[in-house]
Amino acid sequence: MKLKTLKKDEQKVETQEEEVDVKKLLKIKGKKKNRLYGKRVDSKTQKGRYIKSKLPKDSSGDVAIDATLRAAALSSKEDIKVKSEDLRHKIRKHGARASIVMVVDISGSMFSDRKANRLKGILNSVIEDANRHHDRISVIGFKGEKAEVIIPTTHRATSFREEIENIRVGGTTPLAAGMKKGYEILEKEKLKDEFVPLMLILSDGMPNIALEEGPIKDALNIAEKIKDKEIHTIVVNFERAVRYGHEVNMELALAAGGRYYDLEELKDPSKVVSKILDFERENL
DSSP states (O other), rough: BBBBOOOOOHHHTTTTOOOOHHHHHHEEEOOOOOOOTTTTTEOOOSSSSEEEOOOSSSSSSOOOHHHHHHHHHHHHSSSOOOGGGGEEEEEEEEEEEEEEEEEOOSSSGGSSSHHHHHHHHHHHHHHHHHHTTEEEEEEEEETEEEEEEEEESSSSSSHHHHHHHHHHHOOOOOHHHHHHHHHHHHHHHHHTTTEEEEEEEESSSSOOOOOOOOHHHHHHHHHHHHTTTEEEEEEOOOOOOHHHHHHHHHHHHHTOOOOEEOTTTTSSSHHHHHHHHHHHHOOO
């Protein structure tokens, strides 16, 4: 089922402003972590502030002309001649940003137009928020028996609006598959040591497709791996779900050492999710 745009009169009801205290929506706080977001880290690109120079590992790179000339001057007797051994590359640093992976339920349990459009609103809100903060973001959707990459990891997610509009919902709910793919992406991001990994899970807590041991057990097993890798995790419940799904989402947050927000009473959760991310950046 393709996500259908709400009519104007429906949108008016859905987008009424709500005064919300984000702290009151946080039901599970998780383990306190050392703050990394905004901390100065080595840049892997030619962006960031030039701090100092280093000997190059290869011929490509960001040449530090000042340091290279100083090295050449020291090794030259009269006229300065730059030799390959004089080359120096720049070390740049920038404030660490987040690499956000949204793991999103697009299964048949999201079948109603209203549910689907609430989800689309949240996706667009998070993409805009990531763009404002210069964070990287990717979107993983899960349905049927597998997970799919809707938006690959990028700084320019706003250019993928068509992919969001064209999302089709339906099928069974392989939550573990979605979490597994999200975990694999963030595990690689963590190795780069340049971005703070963050997983945002949007699910009704009703998985029914297993990878190995069972739908819920598999999801909890992956949550434990996420905790071991110290990947900051946020589980968001944004639907008036049955109590069973509510409890599963809470279990996931606890197993991942993450944080759980309950938005089920809100008319327009899309506006609040961006506020949650702003709040969470203080804990990254």
